[in-house]
Amino acid sequence: MKIRRVVAGTGADGKAKFLSDGAAPRSALFTTVPGFAAALLWATDASDSVGTGAVDDRTCEAGFVPESGGTRLMMVTFPPDAVMMRADFDGAAFGAEFGRLVPGLAETFEPDHPGMHTTDSIDYDIVLEGEITLELDDGAQVLLRRHEVAVQHGNRHAWRNLGDKPATMLFVLVGARRAGGRG
Template identity: 75%
Template sequence: MQIRRIVAGVGANGRSQVFTDGVAPRAVEFESAQGFAAALLWATSAGEVLGQGAVADRTGQTGFVPAAGETLLMFVTFPPDAVMMRADFDGAAFGAEFAQKVPGLAERFEQDHPGMHTTESIDYDVVLEGEIMLELDDGAQVLLRRHDVAVQHGNRHAWRNHTDQPATMLFVLMGARRAG
């Protein structure tokens, strides 16, 4: 997954400038689940301060789930579910690769309910291409198509691609604290 990322900010001279223009540094493709890919495009820390001079790139210093007050921007491409239902699919190899390539998020997935996970974040989930099913723990399933948006508030969910085409999504995660 090659995604061009341009980072702009305010230079030392007080004027707008491009600091970087290139391939997103944390883009991964999975060998154990062909067509599955993720890219962490940007991350901010809690209390991020705008200023002049170089912009801090935190993408290499964070996992794929933000802490309270932090944000993450990422793309994920989901292959059709059939890829992971094939007789030769190695779930253990995929789990190990997922943990290595998508740290922080992989640990949120439930062993007994494949795909189900919960994060302490408010998520803006945008379908860029394809269609995908949002499955909730009460059994509800909501079909999302291109340009549909789901907003989630720390709820347990899974993404299911019942089609024969990949689905690509843009996610903005904003770390939050859970009540109680």
């Protein structure tokens, strides 16, 4: 997944300037699931500030789930679920690759319930291309199409591509504290 990322900020002279323009440094095409791709495009911490003349690019070392007050911007392409239903699908190899390429997020997935996960974040989920189904823990589902948006509040969920074409989504995760003290 090759994505151009342009970063702008404020220079030391107080004027807006382009700080970088090039390929997003943290993009991955999965080998265990053809068509599955993920890219972490930007990461912030709660302590970040603007207008300082410097921008901290935490993208390369950050996990995919932010701490409280932090943010993550990522793009994911989901192949049709049928790709993972093939007889030659190696779930263990996919799990290992997912853990290596998407650290922080991979650990939120439930081994006994494929695809189900929960993050301590408010998520803005935008469908850029294709169609995808958002499934909640009680089995309720809603189909989202191109340019439709879901907002999630730390709930347990899974993404299901029940169609025959890839679906590409943009996710903005805003780290939040979970009621009851977790997170």
